[in-house]
Amino acid sequence: MTGATTAQAVTQAPTALECRDLAKTYYSTDPPSEVVSGIDLAVRRGGFLAVMGASGSGKSTLLYNLSGMDRPTGGRALLEGRDLTSLGDREMSRVRLTRVGLVFQQASFLRTLNVRDNILLPALKAASGKRQAAEAAARGDGLMERFGIAHVGRHGITQVSGGQLQRASICRSLACEPSVLFADEPTGALNSSMTKEVMDALTDVHAGGATIVMVTHDPACAARADRVVFLRDGRLVDSREFGAWNEEEAGRREDDLITWLREQGL
Numbered sequence: 437m438t439g440a441t442t443a444q445a446v447t448q449a450p451t452a453l454e455c456r457d458l459a460k461t462y463y464s465t466d467p468p469s470e471v472v473s474g475i476d477l478a479v480r481r482g483g484f485l486a487v488m489g490a491s492g493s494g495k496s497t498l499l500y501n502l503s504g505m506d507r508p509t510g511g512r513a514l515l516e517g518r519d520l521t522s523l524g525d526r527e528m529s530r531v532r533l534t535r536v537g538l539v540f541q542q543a544s545f546l547r548t549l550n551v552r553d554n555i556l557l558p559a560l561k562a563a564s565g566k567r568q569a570a571e572a573a574a575r576g577d578g579l580m581e582r583f584g585i586a587h588v589g590r591h592g593i594t595q596v597s598g599g600q601l602q603r604a605s606i607c608r609s610l611a612c613e614p615s616v617l618f619a620d621e622p623t624g625a626l627n628s629s630m631t632k633e634v635m636d637a638l639t640d641v642h643a644g645g646a647t648i649v650m651v652t653h654d655p656a657c658a659a660r661a662d663r664v665v666f667l668r669d670g671r672l673v674d675s676r677e678f679g680a681w682n683e684e685e686a687g688r689r690e691d692d693l694i695t696w697l698r699e700q701g702l
């Protein structure tokens with residue numbers, strides 16, 4: 437494929453996620469604090485967006501308001517063209533369960549269930565009927581194989597490593613076949629070898645066609661994305677575009693991002 441054709445394909449790819457003039461003000465503080473504002477963003481289907489910025493710049497808030505975890509106080513957030521801001525609470529819960537995957541810094545699992553049962557829980561909850569439940573279980577098992585944790589499926593939550601738990605968290609999200617996978621500092625609590633494990637898993641998910649939005653402080657993680665945006669004081673002030681991920685370019689991409697972040701004052 438030529439460069440021009442690739443660019444054309446990218447611009448014509450359908451949008452998975454979009455927001456227009458998105459704003460979030462917390463009224464629980466006195467005075468109310470406007471944490472993000474004026475955010476215009478579109479992520480194409482199959483895109484991998486990394487969100488960076490200083491601590492407190494509004495990255496997690498943006499992610500919560502794009503994913504339906506929270507409601508914006510201004511503007512609109514659209515998932516697969518559907519305006520999340522117009523949905524009632526029940527519809528929103530359904531969207532969160534079936535269309536959105538969430539991976540957090542600290543994976544939260546039920547200690548009373550083993551790893552496999554935790555992974556399957558939301559997908560089985562979303563399934564209607566035995567056939568869909570069997571399909572969901574097969575999907576979960578396939579994901580555990582793919583991400584190298586099938587052998588710890590029967591282990592308790594406290595009997596696996598942090599990297600395995602984060603891969604389990606990714607499997608749990610993907611078992612529901614979300615349209616977008618949102619990850620908030622997915623490697624923030626991991627050492628460097630576990631960080632690589634988890635980023636390899638996310639890179640693999642992306643290569644398989646998934647759309648990912650990830651908040652990260654780590655340039656090595658952001659280098660896996662095809663686009664990186666920078667938030668300052670709740671506003672989107674700059675962005676950087678990369679081509680498809682290529683392991684050989686990892687160092688160059690990370691260096692490029694470190695220089696860019698310094699220019700942004702980080």
Ligand SMILES: Nc1ncnc2c1ncn2[C@@H]1O[C@H](COP(=O)(O)OP(=O)(O)OP(=O)(O)O)[C@@H](O)[C@H]1O
Pocket residue numbers: 462464465469471489490491492493494495496497498
């Ligand atoms: N529920 C809330 N109520 C009031 N203020 C909040 C709430 N959640 C976040 N904030 C404030 O909003 C600002 C942005 O927080 P947010 O967590 O989005 O930033 P962040 O860029 O993700 O930070 P970090 O990198 O430290 O995680 C912070 O000042 C935070 O204290």
